[in-house]
Amino acid sequence: MALVRSTALAGVAGLALTLAACENSQPSQAVAPQQGDVTVTAGADGVQSVVIDANDEFRFLPATVRVHVGKVRITLRNVGSTPHTLTFDTLTAQSGAAQSGAAQSGAAQPGKVAVPLTRGRAEQLVEFTVNTPGRYGFVCTIHESLNQTGTLVVSP
Numbered sequence: 153m154a155l156v157r158s159t160a161l162a163g164v165a166g167l168a169l170t171l172a173a174c175e176n177s178q179p180s181q182a183v184a185p186q187q188g189d190v191t192v193t194a195g196a197d198g199v200q201s202v203v204i205d206a207n208d209e210f211r212f213l214p215a216t217v218r219v220h221v222g223k224v225r226i227t228l229r230n231v232g233s234t235p236h237t238l239t240f241d242t243l244t245a246q247s248g249a250a251q252s253g254a255a256q257s258g259a260a261q262p263g264k265v266a267v268p269l270t271r272g273r274a275e276q277l278v279e280f281t282v283n284t285p286g287r288y289g290f291v292c293t294i295h296e297s298l299n300q301t302g303t304l305v306v307s308p
């Protein structure tokens with residue numbers, strides 16, 4: 153119990169430091185560039201799996217993810233303390249994609265492929281199949297106004 157308490161206190165101290173850092177850098181947050189561009193290859197299970205970090209600067213890293221049509225797994229790893237989502241604008245279960253697994257529950261907007269609200273220092277994933285090549289934008293529904301966005305580029 154004592155160990156748990158001291159860990160929690162350390163977490164609070166870390167949060168305070170993070171918040172202070174955010175305040176100091178706030179003017180630049182809204183104009184910070186989107187960074188990172190990765191090409192994903194399928195693993196032995198045939199799934200194209202990628203980890204996208206979300207941070208307290210309200211950015212996805214990488215912001216651009218390139219895959220081929222087929223199965224995709226996106227794990228949203230929140231490396232900060234602010235909750236985030238990863239929600240596709242137009243990629244829905246009705247447009248050639250299907251969600252599966254626990255990630256489906258709690259989706260912010262039914263029908264859209266999304267990683268639901270992911271709290272600080274946590275991670276959640278969504279798996280889906282995309283059959284139509286194209287560029288699919290995604291946003292954090294909480295921080296869309298801060299331009300927390302990214303793009304999934306799907307090749308044939």
Ligand SMILES: [Cu+2]
Pocket residue numbers: 206210235236237292293294295300
């Ligand atoms: Cu966010």
